[in-house]
Amino acid sequence: MTCTLAIAGIRTAQVPLHRPFAHARHAHARTGSVLLTLELDGVTGWGEGAPRPYVTGETLTGAVQALETFDPSVLGPLIPADDFPRAVGVLASLDLPRLLGGSRPMPAAAAALETALLDALCRRHGLPLSAVLDACPWAADVLAADSRPRTVSEVVDLSRTPAEQLEALPPEARARLTHIKLKALDSPEETVERALKVRGLLGPSVRLSVDANGGWEPPAAERGARLLREQAAVDWIEEPTAPRDWSTLRRIEESGTPVMLDESAMDTADVQWAAATGAASLVNIRISKCGGLLPSLRMAVRARELGLRVQVGVQVGEIGPLWSVGRTLAARLAEVVAVECGRQDEWFPAPLTDPPLAVDREHHTAPPPPGPGHGLRPADALTAHLTATTAGNTGPQTTAPRQGAPWTSHDS
Known part of the structure; x- marks a missing residue:
């Protein structure tokens, strides 16, 4: 049996750091994450990606756009949500960074999607996330x-x-x-x-x-x-x-x-x-x-x-x-x-x-x-720093050019 999958919300979080963090290429005065909420058979999962242009080439705007234009109906029919090991096996076989970014992979956007999917799947079965590892x-x-x-x-x-x-x-x-x-x-x-x-x-x-x-x-x-x-x-x-x-x-x-x-x-x-x-x-x-x-x-x-x-x-x-x-x-x-x-x-x-x-x-x-x-789950202190996104074109996707590959390229 496959699952019903829907994205319930995409938000960005930019929270000031109490103390800045600096290294040779960047100084952080605030954090920047994209937070994704989805529903898998009515169970809520919460995921996060941290786009950093100097790491993967992704921007916060680009990651949001990739998630907003993603059609969850692509994945829903593939995931046998009633069978936890098989569902994990399907997710392990997918190349989500290329599913979202094509020839310019978007790993941070994929991380937001995958962490939300696995959170919902584990909660559906009453399992900790470490059970995903046991299913590999x-x-x-x-x-x-x-x-x-x-x-x-x-x-x-x-x-x-x-x-x-x-x-x-x-x-x-x-x-x-x-x-x-x-x-x-x-x-x-x-x-x-x-x-x-x-x-x-x-x-x-x-x-x-x-x-x-x-x-x-x-x-x-x-x-x-x-x-x-x-x-x-x-x-x-x-x-x-x-x-x-x-x-x-x-x-x-x-x-x-x-x-x-x-x-x-x-x-x-x-x-x-x-x-x-x-x-x-x-x-x-x-x-x-x-x-x-x-x-x-x-x-x-x-x-x-x-x-x-x-x-x-x-x-x-x-x-x-x-x-x-x-x-x-x-x-x-x-x-x-x-x-x-x-x-x-x-x-x-x-x-x-x-x-x-x-x-x-x-x-x-x-x-x-x-x-x-x-x-x-999000705490009250996070709410003030969340910005809801709107569907559609939110700006250019900025990613580092890398050779693409089919998004089902992994062997389980």
């Missing part, structure tokens, strides 16, 4: 049997010095840190100075990575990677130069500094190419960037097959569904090098979701979401 036998090798709390990273951005951020932690909490992700400055040499300050505060046992957000030119990226490895014992460098500059990334890898891909790795094709060219050792998986939970899981599977390690990351300022879905994945992956959880408790003084973000800042741990579905 092709991913069994990368999954642990049960969800568990994860130790989370501390991300030091450019709005504060390392000393300002790390010394603000209680001594006991600072001593429990296991991984620092440091945002890079425009200058590799000044970035090394920041990295050395982290080492001076925390010592050599804490893992340290540096994220340049693709902001360094190739010569600076190669020089910076070498200096960071030699002087600050950096464990890996994330997206050191422009996305998909495979030659530069390979040279950095070959010089002895492990490379983590972020903007360069949006799908399994990117992971495959990175491994084939020797351009990376690690991949940062983010739900919105990758198009949803199921494409993210598929990337984790492919990365393991190719010998690449995985980090589960976040977009800055995720409202709710995205961080809950990402945490669901992180809680079940058998092996991860790092997990990010965001700082919604710091950025938004009033919780935007019910229940709110749960994280133990003293011990740097985050519990798995309880469900049903992703377990969240």
Whole structure:
């Protein structure tokens, strides 16, 4: 039996951040998400995408337009909603970013649609979102049997010095840190100075990575990677130069500094190419960037097959569904090098979701979401920041040109 599927509402959320967040390519003073509500056989699902032009090429306007012009009757007849494993299998076989964007994939828009679909499907069956992972036998090798709390990273951005951020932690909490992700400055040499300050505060046992957000030119990226490895014992460098500059990334890898891909790795094709060219050792998986939970899981599977390690990351300022879905994945992956959880408790003084973000800042741990579905609904504090969209042309779609493929291209 197929399902009845209807989009009940599309809204944008632009919420001011209590404290800005800055990196080499962008400074965030407010968040920007597209929130989708749909009805699957009368059960409501809530989804989120976080379009970032510097990540996937999508704009908030473009993602909204793609969702507004999407006809849910395309999917409804395909989803056997009464059969949970089969329904998950159908959704796993679809390439939603290309269904919505054609030859210019729209993963953030797809993430909004997929997270809403999976939330509704799980709620229809009274299941937590982690049940989706259990319904993917092709991913069994990368999954642990049960969800568990994860130790989370501390991300030091450019709005504060390392000393300002790390010394603000209680001594006991600072001593429990296991991984620092440091945002890079425009200058590799000044970035090394920041990295050395982290080492001076925390010592050599804490893992340290540096994220340049693709902001360094190739010569600076190669020089910076070498200096960071030699002087600050950096464990890996994330997206050191422009996305998909495979030659530069390979040279950095070959010089002895492990490379983590972020903007360069949006799908399994990117992971495959990175491994084939020797351009990376690690991949940062983010739900919105990758198009949803199921494409993210598929990337984790492919990365393991190719010998690449995985980090589960976040977009800055995720409202709710995205961080809950990402945490669901992180809680079940058998092996991860790092997990990010965001700082919604710091950025938004009033919780935007019910229940709110749960994280133990003293011990740097985050519990798995309880469900049903992703377990969240909008809180009253979010309402004032929502803007309802109107059907029709809301402006140009801005996406990074990428080669398209059939939207049913995956094998389950």
